[in-house]
Amino acid sequence: MPRAENPKALASLQQQLKEKMQAWPLRVTLSSGTCGQASGSLDVLNALKTHINDAGLRDKVHLRVTGCHGFCQHEPLLILEPLNVLYCRVTPADAGEIVSESLVKRNVIERLLFHDPVSGKTVRQEADLPFFAKQDRDLMGQNRVIDPLDIGEYIASGGYSALAKVLTSMSPDEVLDEITSSRLRGRGGGGYPTGRKWEQCRAAPGTEHYVICNADEGDPGAYMDRGLLEGNPHAVLEGMIIGAYAIGSRQGYVYVRNEYPLAVHHTRRAVEQAKEYGLLGEAILGADFSFDVSVVRGGGAFVCGESTALMASLEGKVGEPRAKDVHTVEKGYLDQPTNLNNVETWANVPKIILNGPSWFAAKGTENSKGTKIFALTGQVKNTGLVEVEMGTTLREIIFDIGGGPRNGNTIKAVQTGGPSGGCLPVSQFDLPVDFDALTEAGSMMGSGGMVVMDESACMVDVAKYFLNFLQDESCGKCVPCRVGINRMLEILTDFTEGRGTTEQLDLLEDLAWTVSVGSLCALGKTAPNPVLSTLRYFRNEYESHINDKRCPAGVCRALVHYTIDTEACTQCGACAEACPHDAISNEDEYVINDELCRKCGICQEACPADAIRKA
């Protein structure tokens, strides 16, 4: 077991592993995070292994499986070196050709390259993808070169050097200073200055100090933390170990949400391997510093992303938040001083230590330094994980990186910050994305979720969607959240089902205010945001629903009617067969029963003659 007894041993181990890596004549990198696997990467992996073996190349090819690269729309991705080529949407059937043509003969297979629909050009290398052109991939870039299940790769690429530097030449106070001067702010959505949090925790009296990584990423549409934790768990661990040293903690926890089994597996394996190598556990790198980490898996509750609820869950209880009049840095897990940070926050720490705080603070805007990872999803061409310098505008992210609208529709809005955030219209797209600019406009950057919506989205329906989500996830303890959100949803349902009145708009605003000031925790306090932001920018849609009983986007089912155009109908019966609600019958001609019809639109999809109309 190559245990690193001290920083010198680590350095020579790094050198050894690096040389070993470079000695491979050929390298094949396959992206295989959750998205990759969902796109069939494991089958591709098996096919590749078979063909590589058959070609007798097993000892010459380093076949490496990594986490998510961020270019999620085109998974599985395959990178070949030293040929230096990127293949997209690889299937198992391609494996044979890839081995024989690209590995053996060094030929590029044109059809597997990325063909940019915007410029029409073909792209050969990953670095030349227009998707990556405006990105600054400090964190995500690492995913490309690391097999998360092999600590050796992390070490070979310089991993744990920051920890070595800290343990050899920095005192806990010096570490605190560095993090504070970098002006790193929490990446989980709150944006609290990280250095200050660490200092407050360290200064708080208690018998034990705890360090927690909040990986309960629950915002629907956000998966940045999954990408980081699955693809590079050691970066997060290294950050935590450095933080523990600065704060004076001996025990840490990574709380991963229940819905991320791969992230749990990868993080647990990383912890095991770090211990084997002497980078975690007793006497880390031979120094007088011991720290251990346990990885726990959540039970399935969005509210457990809230820090006090997370700690309650960690204590074996239900995830009910408590009032934060006394902060968790003073009394947190088991009533002890606890420092909780988001996955991305921890991942930023090693680089800040290695490159220095001014390197980090040189990027970004006045009050938001560094880079931020966003999950760009929805109706854009290039969905995936995007990492940009703080201050990049929404327009650049959505159009330049995202490639603009999918399906040729017009983009209408972008939803940022998850259920605590809001929707911003195109007129606001020149806003820089950072902790402050979006909040002033009525939304927030949040943890990084960015869902793009086009004209097929109804903004009243979007507000209703978020209220429904929050109602589902509310712990139920306090009246404004449990009852207030339900009553807001009741009003919005009236709007979307044609029963809305203008008085209800006033009531909605009064109620929204009440929920925002009266709720016990941030889930309730920020619950009205989607409603308030859509009311602010898309009031006309609300008025259409209320005054005209019309849904302009054609989404709200009660206000939409499907009919069969009898002239165009070919009587094939495909619609009746496809209808999951038995709402289509055939007497003389095919007819949709409006009472039974649930407006799902499946019949329209099934009709070969385009005879079904939506009014």
Add this chain to the structure above:
Amino acid sequence: MPKMVTITVDGASIRTPEGTSVLLAALEAGICIPNLCYMPDVTPLGACRVCIVEVVQNGRSKMTASCTLEAEEGMVILAHSEAVLRARRNIVELLLAEAPNSRAIQDLAARVGVERVRYPMRNKDCVLCGRCVRACDEVWQSKSLGFVGRGRNRHVALPFNVRPEFCKRCNACIDLCPMTITPCPGPMTEGAVCGLCASQLTMTENAPDTCVWCELGRGFQCARWQLRGVLDPA
């Protein structure tokens, strides 16, 4: 001798032992902050939010429940500002729409000035105040009841809906429940705020800090009633 701190509530200076909740400090000093889930001698829950107040610090104010807020030296509390009164009224309005036929909630509504209910009325028989749960857990040490379920499904239940053997049959859960206070005998129009409390409503309009000695307080050990020594033993 516990360390004493001085806080200001609605302009009045109050000295109280460090760690006392702002709500209790205010009640003991004669300032009634309306409340529902507060119960003396058990852990405050902070669930009903009726007792919310504004805490002013460094020129900024935030709203928080006074029952879970521990008094600290120099704290400035506004228990009856415009914003607080509006929030409190709206919160009780929500409660009233959940349980309009409860005498305790009706009284509370009259006390905080709810005059109309803008939501369709429901008819719940539990407002999740947690008095039964905390009495069972902390006073009688039995732990036979608990809050079960999440969000709208939250309700008070026995484990597996069966009364366990270790239930002490003490009936505290029934005695302390605000919903078991006998409804007032007056005519109750379905869906309307009961008019019989009108006299109490007028009193609160004229002098907002005046205690109206509502049945709520008599029914479950309000500190005010205790201080006056007027409560009959249970």
Add this chain to the structure above:
Amino acid sequence: MQLDKVNAILDGKGEEPFDVIEALQDIQETYRYLPEEALYRVSEALGVPLIEVFRLANFYKAFTLEPRGRHLVTVCLGTACHVRGAPRFLDEVLGQLKIQPGQTTEDGAFTIETVNCVGACALAPVVIIDGKYYDHMTPGKLRRLIQAIRKQDEEAPTNA
């Protein structure tokens, strides 16, 4: 009910406060639900009040008190999936199997659950069947998948 498996799960647990939740997770995975007797045993073994164990079982979405079907179909209703039409094939699935989310078909074959985002948003809309992720789903694809699973079940009856 044989409690051997439960006892095996509880063995070595009790040091960390979180152990009770982990025990429940293991029991849920083993039995596909949380049997009442198992929960009584957990309360006894770990010294956690019975009502607390009951609360945990009812609070977290990963736990069910009713047995799940042989095949678990989870439809993601995250924002990205919603915007790309997830409610529609939730409809399709519910219509086809004639049950509501959280329920199991009469023959014990399928359970439908919804989840509020699994973090595979680029592949929206996403459905997970028996742990396998399916991307860019449409109502048609889902219907065919379910039919295929049904057929597989009929041809090779599962062991009890």
